[in-house]
Each structure stands twice: as structure tokens, then as C-alpha cells.
Amino acid sequence: MKYIPLVLILAVAMVIIAGVVVDGDGKTQSVQQALTIAQGAARAGTNAATGDAVNGDAFNLSPQAAINAAENYIHDADATGTVRVAGDQVIVTVDLTYTPKILGDFGFGPMPVQATAAAELIDQN
Secondary structure: OOOHHHHHHHHHHHHHHHHHHHHHHHHHHHHHHHHHHHHHHHHHHHOOOEOOOOOOOOOEOOHHHHHHHHHHHHHHOOOEEEEEEEOOEEEEEEEEEEOOOOHHHHOOOOEEEEEEEEEEOOOOO
């Protein structure tokens, strides 16, 4: 009988520790997923370049085509984000939300995660 409070305290502590481990890893995986989507979208944006490499023409990065391609990639990945073009570089920021599996029961709500990636069009001419 005298050990019941100690057992309850230890049980709650173990659940909290498990929540930190599980939900910490889940949030880390969400950040990695956001980064992967941002990298793919940035590459998709640079792939929208126009030119004819066979004839030795230089590639041109159309900002609107790059933005459209990157935004489509983000949309297809069921994510949200922003795209901007700076020179020959496409910069993508992706926003996702991680919902805690264990800590959510203790009042921790959805956690926003964000990642940014860039890709640059490299022309050898």
C-alpha cells in the first residue's frame, strides 16, 4: 500500500519519457519529410528550364515556370509552402504539421515543422 504513490509517479514519468522519445522522433521525421519535399520541389523548379543542350544553347530559367513546377510538386506531396526564384536559383520552403502521438494526450498540440532547400541551374556554357 505504501508503494502505490511511488508506482504511480514512476508510471507517469515513464509515459512522459516515452512520449518525448516517440514524439521527438516523429517530429524529426516530419522535418526530414519537409526537407525531402523542399529539395524535390526545388529540383522540379530548375528542371523547368528551357534551352537546347544539343545545339549548345544556354538554358534559361523562367521564373514563372519554375514556380509553377515547384508549387505543383509541393501540392502533389500534400504539403504547403512557398517558392521564390533568385537568379538561377529556386528556393523552396515547405511547412508541415506533426501531431504528437503520446504527448498529445498531455495537452501538446500539433507542432509545425518547416524546411527550406534550394537548387541552382548550372549552365556549362
